[in-house]
Amino acid sequence: MHPAPSVIFFTVFSGLGFGLLTWLGLGYPSVTGWTAFAFFAIAYAMAVGGLLSSTFHLGRPERAIKAFTQWRSSWLSREAWCAVGALVAMGLYGAGLVFLGERYSLLGIIGAALSMATVFTTSMIYTQLKTIPRWNMPVTPVKFLSLSLAGGALLSGQVTAALVLLIIAGAVQLLTWSMGDKALAASGTDMASATGLGGIGKVRAFEPPHTGTNYLLREFVHEIGRKHSQKLRIISLVLMVALPVILLALPFSHFLALLAVISHVAGVLTARWLFFAEAEHVVGLYYGKR
Amino acid sequence: MTTLPTQTDKKLGLVIDLDTCVGCHACVISCKGWNTENYGAPLSDQNAYGADNSGTFLNRVHSFEVQPEAADAAAQLIHFPKSCLHCEDAPCVTVCPTGASYKRVEDGIVLVNESDCIGCGLCAWACPYGARELDQAEGVMKKCTLCVDRIYNENLPEEDRQPACVRTCPAGARHFGDLGDPDSDVSKLVAERGGMDLMPEQGTKPVNKYLPPRPKDAMPEFDVLAPFLEPVAQEPKGFLGWLDKTLEKL
Amino acid sequence: MNQPVLDLSPKVSDEVRKTTCYMCACRCGINVHMKDGKVAYIEGNKDHPVNQGVLCAKGSAGIMQVNAPSRLRKPLKRVGPRGSGEFEEIEWDEALKIATEWLEPVRRDNPEKLAFFTGRDQSQSFTSFWAQNFGTCNYAAHGGFCSVNMAAAGIYTMGGAFWEFGQPDWDHTKLFMLFGVAEDHDSNPIKMGIGKIKKRGARVIGVNPIRTGYNAVADDWVGITPGTDGLFILSMIHCLMKAGKMDLNYLAQYTNAPVLVINNPGADDHGLLMRDENGKELVIDRATGKLTPFDQPGVKPDLAATYEKDGRTHRPVFHQMADMYLDDQYAPENVADRCGIPADRIRAIAAELARVAFEESFELDHAWTDFRGEKHDKMIGRPVSFHSMRGISAHANGFQTCRALHTLQIILGTVEVPGGFRFKPPYPKPATAHPKPHCKVTADAPLDGPHLGFVHGPADLALKDDGTPARIDKAFTWENPMSSHGLMHMVISNAYAGDPYKIDVLFMYMANMSWNSSMNTRGVIDMLTDTDENGEYVIPKLIYSDAYSSEMVAYSDLVLPDTTYLERHDCISLLDRPICEADAAADAIRWPVIEPDRDVKGFQSMLCELGAMLKLPGFTNEDGSQKYADYGDYIVNHERKPGIGPLAGFRGENGDQAGRGAVNPNQLDRYIENGGFFVEHIPAGANYYKPWNAAYQDWAVGMGLYDKPEPYLFSLYSEPMRKFQLAAEGHGERQPPEHLRERIKEKMSPLPIWYSSEEENKADAFPVTALTQRPMAMYHSWGSQNAWLRQLHGHNPLYLPTKLMRENNLADGDWAKVTSPHGEITVPVLEMAALNENTVWTWNAIGKRKGAWALEENAPEATRGFLLNHLIHELLPPKGDGLRWANSDPITGQAAWFDLKVRIEKTPAPDESKPGFDAIKSPVGKGPKDLKWKVGK
Numbered sequence A: 001m002h003p004a005p006s007v008i009f010f011t012v013f014s015g016l017g018f019g020l021l022t023w024l025g026l027g028y029p030s031v032t033g034w035t036a037f038a039f040f041a042i043a044y045a046m047a048v049g050g051l052l053s054s055t056f057h058l059g060r061p062e063r064a065i066k067a068f069t070q071w072r073s074s075w076l077s078r079e080a081w082c083a084v085g086a087l088v089a090m091g092l093y094g095a096g097l098v099f100l101g102e103r104y105s106l107l108g109i110i111g112a113a114l115s116m117a118t119v120f121t122t123s124m125i126y127t128q129l130k131t132i133p134r135w136n137m138p139v140t141p142v143k144f145l146s147l148s149l150a151g152g153a154l155l156s157g158q159v160t161a162a163l164v165l166l167i168i169a170g171a172v173q174l175l176t177w178s179m180g181d182k183a184l185a186a187s188g189t190d191m192a193s194a195t196g197l198g199g200i201g202k203v204r205a206f207e208p209p210h211t212g213t214n215y216l217l218r219e220f221v222h223e224i225g226r227k228h229s230q231k232l233r234i235i236s237l238v239l240m241v242a243l244p245v246i247l248l249a250l251p252f253s254h255f256l257a258l259l260a261v262i263s264h265v266a267g268v269l270t271a272r273w274l275f276f277a278e279a280e281h282v283v284g285l286y287y288g289k290r
Numbered sequence B: 001m002t003t004l005p006t007q008t009d010k011k012l013g014l015v016i017d018l019d020t021c022v023g024c025h026a027c028v029i030s031c032k033g034w035n036t037e038n039y040g041a042p043l044s045d046q047n048a049y050g051a052d053n054s055g056t057f058l059n060r061v062h063s064f065e066v067q068p069e070a071a072d073a074a075a076q077l078i079h080f081p082k083s084c085l086h087c088e089d090a091p092c093v094t095v096c097p098t099g100a101s102y103k104r105v106e107d108g109i110v111l112v113n114e115s116d117c118i119g120c121g122l123c124a125w126a127c128p129y130g131a132r133e134l135d136q137a138e139g140v141m142k143k144c145t146l147c148v149d150r151i152y153n154e155n156l157p158e159e160d161r162q163p164a165c166v167r168t169c170p171a172g173a174r175h176f177g178d179l180g181d182p183d184s185d186v187s188k189l190v191a192e193r194g195g196m197d198l199m200p201e202q203g204t205k206p207v208n209k210y211l212p213p214r215p216k217d218a219m220p221e222f223d224v225l226a227p228f229l230e231p232v233a234q235e236p237k238g239f240l241g242w243l244d245k246t247l248e249k250l
Numbered sequence C: 001m002n003q004p005v006l007d008l009s010p011k012v013s014d015e016v017r018k019t020t021c022y023m024c025a026c027r028c029g030i031n032v033h034m035k036d037g038k039v040a041y042i043e044g045n046k047d048h049p050v051n052q053g054v055l056c057a058k059g060s061a062g063i064m065q066v067n068a069p070s071r072l073r074k075p076l077k078r079v080g081p082r083g084s085g086e087f088e089e090i091e092w093d094e095a096l097k098i099a100t101e102w103l104e105p106v107r108r109d110n111p112e113k114l115a116f117f118t119g120r121d122q123s124q125s126f127t128s129f130w131a132q133n134f135g136t137c138n139y140a141a142h143g144g145f146c147s148v149n150m151a152a153a154g155i156y157t158m159g160g161a162f163w164e165f166g167q168p169d170w171d172h173t174k175l176f177m178l179f180g181v182a183e184d185h186d187s188n189p190i191k192m193g194i195g196k197i198k199k200r201g202a203r204v205i206g207v208n209p210i211r212t213g214y215n216a217v218a219d220d221w222v223g224i225t226p227g228t229d230g231l232f233i234l235s236m237i238h239c240l241m242k243a244g245k246m247d248l249n250y251l252a253q254y255t256n257a258p259v260l261v262i263n264n265p266g267a268d269d270h271g272l273l274m275r276d277e278n279g280k281e282l283v284i285d286r287a288t289g290k291l292t293p294f295d296q297p298g299v300k301p302d303l304a305a306t307y308e309k310d311g312r313t314h315r316p317v318f319h320q321m322a323d324m325y326l327d328d329q330y331a332p333e334n335v336a337d338r339c340g341i342p343a344d345r346i347r348a349i350a351a352e353l354a355r356v357a358f359e360e361s362f363e364l365d366h367a368w369t370d371f372r373g374e375k376h377d378k379m380i381g382r383p384v385s386f387h388s389m390r391g392i393s394a395h396a397n398g399f400q401t402c403r404a405l406h407t408l409q410i411i412l413g414t415v416e417v418p419g420g421f422r423f424k425p426p427y428p429k430p431a432t433a434h435p436k437p438h439c440k441v442t443a444d445a446p447l448d449g450p451h452l453g454f455v456h457g458p459a460d461l462a463l464k465d466d467g468t469p470a471r472i473d474k475a476f477t478w479e480n481p482m483s484s485h486g487l488m489h490m491v492i493s494n495a496y497a498g499d500p501y502k503i504d505v506l507f508m509y510m511a512n513m514s515w516n517s518s519m520n521t522r523g524v525i526d527m528l529t530d531t532d533e534n535g536e537y538v539i540p541k542l543i544y545s546d547a548y549s550s551e552m553v554a555y556s557d558l559v560l561p562d563t564t565y566l567e568r569h570d571c572i573s574l575l576d577r578p579i580c581e582a583d584a585a586a587d588a589i590r591w592p593v594i595e596p597d598r599d600v601k602g603f604q605s606m607l608c609e610l611g612a613m614l615k616l617p618g619f620t621n622e623d624g625s626q627k628y629a630d631y632g633d634y635i636v637n638h639e640r641k642p643g644i645g646p647l648a649g650f651r652g653e654n655g656d657q658a659g660r661g662a663v664n665p666n667q668l669d670r671y672i673e674n675g676g677f678f679v680e681h682i683p684a685g686a687n688y689y690k691p692w693n694a695a696y697q698d699w700a701v702g703m704g705l706y707d708k709p710e711p712y713l714f715s716l717y718s719e720p721m722r723k724f725q726l727a728a729e730g731h732g733e734r735q736p737p738e739h740l741r742e743r744i745k746e747k748m749s750p751l752p753i754w755y756s757s758e759e760e761n762k763a764d765a766f767p768v769t770a771l772t773q774r775p776m777a778m779y780h781s782w783g784s785q786n787a788w789l790r791q792l793h794g795h796n797p798l799y800l801p802t803k804l805m806r807e808n809n810l811a812d813g814d815w816a817k818v819t820s821p822h823g824e825i826t827v828p829v830l831e832m833a834a835l836n837e838n839t840v841w842t843w844n845a846i847g848k849r850k851g852a853w854a855l856e857e858n859a860p861e862a863t864r865g866f867l868l869n870h871l872i873h874e875l876l877p878p879k880g881d882g883l884r885w886a887n888s889d890p891i892t893g894q895a896a897w898f899d900l901k902v903r904i905e906k907t908p909a910p911d912e913s914k915p916g917f918d919a920i921k922s923p924v925g926k927g928p929k930d931l932k933w934k935v936g937k
């Protein structure tokens, strides 16, 4: 898949933003007033910024509102509702904290749940796609959720939780890679099934249908070398999990925490780039690409 | 609308004969021509006269080489047209957040309502066959309409109420009809020739079917045909013997 | 569910205008849908005999062609050096004045100093009429480098050729064998035919080193070694003859197999056919045992009987064939390796041919009477058919190979019979019924007759009194005596060399001679730009008419911009290359369905004007005024003979006559009403066995195809060829130059032979054959300017067989240096398994010169695309005898494109494919970046 910056930004920052909102909704840290404002501002900047960035991916952003209509069947539509629900709930909840100094904990819990639901729906947009076996696994939402929670914990300063969750998220990430690497083969979709010609013999793509490029090739066919991807996996894991864990394990300082956050975000961005770049859409088979 | 109809009155679709498709791309361009001028926005082209040129097409012809197992068997080349298969369980429809993508109840045609489409691309992600292309100029999703504006079009003579690609195919490799009706010509053709689904494991239940190539290079070996080349005369008798024997037949 | 409401019956167009496609030379009928006076959509015309509604990719992309930014807009006068692309736009008055100033003195003094050559055109009967009137002998179209082998071998052998002049009986054939065809001119009909017969379960055998397209859908693929088809065919003939699997009756009745050959060693008639005093070939009648002219009523020609006279035994052709082809050199075992086909496979195919021809034969209930007056109550069908094109034609042994293929067809009795191969009117027509070449030039007067035709012996050659070639292209000379289409590919090099003489004006039309239609492209560019000691161009003046900004435009001094095919009148005439079917005579027109939005003129209309300005008799009235206002006027009013004109339909004052009839001033309107074409069906019972069928012959006379019935025998044995041999043996006054004697003796065998040209092409050092194929969705160089088509074929890789990929350690996307004895190119490669293991190939004419066709200079056509033409030379590599032999068929002069031998070497990827050329300055600017084409609202 084409690792489009808009979508990488969207998923990474909305994941972090909603992760942070989740923790805030549960009352961690339990802040009010301007401190709360700061936390909420960061969370909203990330969540809303992420959502906005996703609209850059749209051919017709001015009609984005229409995406709310199909919540019965579409995960993208559900995501839109959840996101709005989470933002509204958390907005009211946050207003209570910031302006009234009141914590409406039920509202917070609802907001937290909606935030997690938003992350879940986001993940389901990818998970549901049978066409991309690497994503089409139950562990995909686990990965999104664990990362979001870990990132949220990190941002909300929940050191212990962050340590634990980061390690969990790292483990889940490793699991998705190892399962993902086998997913295409396991899916049963290959050149033979794509063409129905497997009964005759071994199928190989010959001339492509066009010498120029097209939307499909740009969007779905992104081949990345194995060596390259191994390297990036290590880098992303180090940045996303290892380095933050070390930094958090050291005696706490705001500077180290900030470093941990930066490292984590960089790691997630790298991992997310790989999430897309490594994903093989089955349509590539028609072009002889995996 | 993104939910799929539980059932459609008809299952209109194409049957593509891989045994006769010569890979001429006629269907590709006639589709481009019709759909540029008709349904929805024109199919645009970028860098039309330069490098990295690309454009929106609803139908593309691939080609594959197949190497049979047998050691001395020659490789085969199969031209392979591909457009929307109008799947019964069309994942492109259910993922659509706006309802722009839908499957028609009357005939099962899968369409994009361009005025609702936000161009999120998700439906194309969900389609295993690469049957959807996002038009770069219009920002909306484009796909085969099964020429919905031809097949019922009362401004066209009866015989022309068929998809542009079918009408134009010089080799007669494309057939159009109701695959939900077991008595239709297309259904019979599918039954007769063992029509197949592409990527059945994806669970999309495509309506379009592909007729597999007939066995190739299957001419009987010479020993079977030998009686037809029995020499008329044995060598020693020479030319005149041959001539006599040959002309006996007159 | 609430679905959007769709308009299921949108208005398709305001109006449909029916005309003829010209995105290639197949000439399909098209419906041009108009909205607001603009072209909105093009589809096939269902009523049209050629395409019956279907349309190929090019045809459907016509809308992008008539809107292409590359269209020329105004006459151009060169201001920069040739090849720079620097021009000044001028008015038509000035353009025609320049042309007249250049041409007038030429016509007055030395008409042959004008060489007028036309390319991919369909108005040869018109352009040759113009050239005849001008008086130059130097006229031809592009057939000489295209497929003259196919045309000439067919006409000399059977009075008709494959090409688009005949077709398999698609309704009845059960075995269809295709030799060396990727696309061909009759491309939609072939596809329709293949589709049709495959549906019926008939077998298709494709003989081709490359398995794509037609050959990919063929049931059986014979991946033959290029250049060896003749041997393969002769081997099958060997098998069939040996087994007596021939249609002896057919051979006896309709071919010259029973005709006696004079046995008179050393004399000047040795090997000629025995004839009576009226020139009729003689056979022995089986009933009487007597020597009789072949066409006498009741004659049953004897294939076996010999004739004794003066102590000499004269034997029929059939004996000679048996002698020759029963020989073991043609046994499958002895040809298998050379052809790359196992011996048993050759036998199996021969046996299958025999099985289908004779075991699956059938009868049609059509009574008919043959030319001898014999009545037949049935027509016997032999459901085996063949088709072939440049894969056979474009080799130096192509003429003989094609003759061999016709021989195979004929011994199976499968020409002009149900289920076999059938001619389309105006064929069948024996070579003797065609004109002979004319070359007598008189200052200030027309030529003595048509330029091109069929020679029947040395006397017909186009030689001057001193024995030197009369024509600039040296057609109809000892070098290539039977060059019926001329040799356009030799014009520039001969004119440059001043051999046989210098010319003053080179006038060309519709031929991209500085690029894809030339061999040795770089060399041709140099010849076009080279100057003499006075700084003048060696080829002094070059006038060219194109419709688009092609590579050739850049080399012209005066460019006369043509219309596109939807903007002009054209005539697809029975006098030329009509649209007939085996069951019908048919012709068609083009007419201006849109008006040009540029200052351009239809080329033929322009010639009507120029002809009048030059006072050419055929183009001027007695009062000196212009005779034909434009081409439309000519099409309607010109008469070749009284009652016969360019169009056969709607003749006579009331438009109710076909073939012959007075001029009908409303003829074009009648064509337009009828969908742009005219069809006259051959009556049932007259539509098979046409060369011998009295009913057909009479019908053809009625249609004006012949002046009198012309029944004839198929020439398995070619007497004209024997005459050239006799000359080479020293007989007759006209004698070949010494260095050609041996070659003529050997190559002009009156019975088909096979020979290799591998040695001449240095196959020992360059072991791999390099071929091109036509892409179905591109027409030569025209397609690249088409925004839709160029997305399909924007650059071309060289396809290598798996073996060569491995041997050279190549992977897909690598680059290779390809070297021939003549040159070197560097190109990207891709692997192909379904390919003869010593053959490489690419799509033809995809590579473009930077700056041409209004493309951006970094267009992939120019940066990755390439031509094989840089590797091919019009002359063979020197062989050390001090002479340079032409890279062409020694009989017809057909350019031997496919004899190209190369070797391959891996090389690091360069920035661009090589050789690179400087950019031409585009005389029409560049196209827009993006397209969103929609005409209606």
Ligand SMILES: Nc1nc2c(c(=O)[nH]1)N[C@H]1C(S)=C(S)[C@@H](COP(=O)(O)OP(=O)(O)OC[C@H]3O[C@@H](n4cnc5c(=O)[nH]c(N)nc54)[C@H](O)[C@@H]3O)O[C@H]1N2
Binding pocket: C119, C120, C142, C145, C146, C147, C509, C510, C511, C512, C513, C516, C517, C518, C545, C546, C547, C548, C549, C550, C551, C552, C562, C563, C564, C565, C603, C772, C773, C779, C780, C781, C782, C844, C845, C868, C869, C897
């Ligand atoms: N390597 C290799 N080379 C080959 C061949 C091959 O197989 N391999 N094939 C050979 C053969 S068979 C042929 S026939 C030649 C063909 O080669 P060409 O005869 O050069 O054919 P085109 O490229 O079609 O170019 C014809 C020119 O006609 C112009 N043209 C198009 N439409 C019009 C019109 O309406 N009016 C006018 N006035 N001009 C127009 C085009 O712009 C173009 O410049 O190529 C030969 N060259």
Ligand SMILES: Nc1nc2c(c(=O)[nH]1)N[C@H]1C(S)=C(S)[C@@H](COP(=O)(O)OP(=O)(O)OC[C@H]3O[C@@H](n4cnc5c(=O)[nH]c(N)nc54)[C@H](O)[C@@H]3O)O[C@H]1N2
Binding pocket: C024, C025, C146, C147, C179, C180, C181, C182, C183, C184, C185, C186, C187, C207, C208, C209, C210, C224, C225, C226, C227, C228, C229, C388, C389, C390, C391, C392, C395, C771, C772, C773, C774, C775, C776, C777, C778, C779, C780, C898
């Ligand atoms: N789409 C399209 N149609 C065209 C044209 C075009 O440019 N585009 N050009 C038109 C013109 S001008 C012409 S002349 C015709 C030509 O029509 P074709 O004769 O189909 O011409 P080519 O594409 O040159 O194909 C030659 C075929 O012969 C095969 N071949 C080469 N050498 C041998 C051999 O030794 N033996 C055998 N058995 N096969 C061999 C090649 O692999 C190739 O498949 O097409 C006409 N139609």
Ligand code: SF4
Binding pocket: B083, B084, B085, B086, B087, B090, B091, B092, B093, B110, B126, B127, B128, B129, B130, B131, B132, B143, B204
């Ligand atoms: S082929 Fe693709 S676009 Fe068409 S219905 Fe099936 S999934 Fe949807």
Ligand code: SF4
Binding pocket: B095, B096, B097, B098, B099, B100, B101, B112, B116, B117, B118, B119, B120, B121, B122, B123, B124, B140, B141
């Ligand atoms: S691109 Fe358009 S049709 Fe496709 S899912 Fe998005 S909104 Fe629906």
Ligand code: SF4
Binding pocket: B030, B031, B032, B034, B035, B058, B059, B083, B084, B143, B144, B145, B146, B147, B163, B164, B165, B166
């Ligand atoms: S049915 Fe119509 S829209 Fe679909 S591929 Fe064919 S021509 Fe294109």
Ligand code: SF4
Binding pocket: B020, B021, B022, B023, B024, B025, B026, B027, B028, B061, B079, B081, B168, B169, B170, B171, B172, B173, B174
């Ligand atoms: S038009 Fe017909 S033969 Fe040509 S590529 Fe399409 S399906 Fe194949």
Ligand code: SF4
Binding pocket: C021, C022, C023, C024, C025, C026, C027, C028, C051, C054, C055, C056, C057, C058, C059, C060, C187, C188
């Ligand atoms: S084959 Fe194609 S390009 Fe040629 S005349 Fe027919 S439709 Fe036009």
Ligand SMILES: [Mo]
Binding pocket: C145, C146, C147
């Ligand atoms: Mo040609």
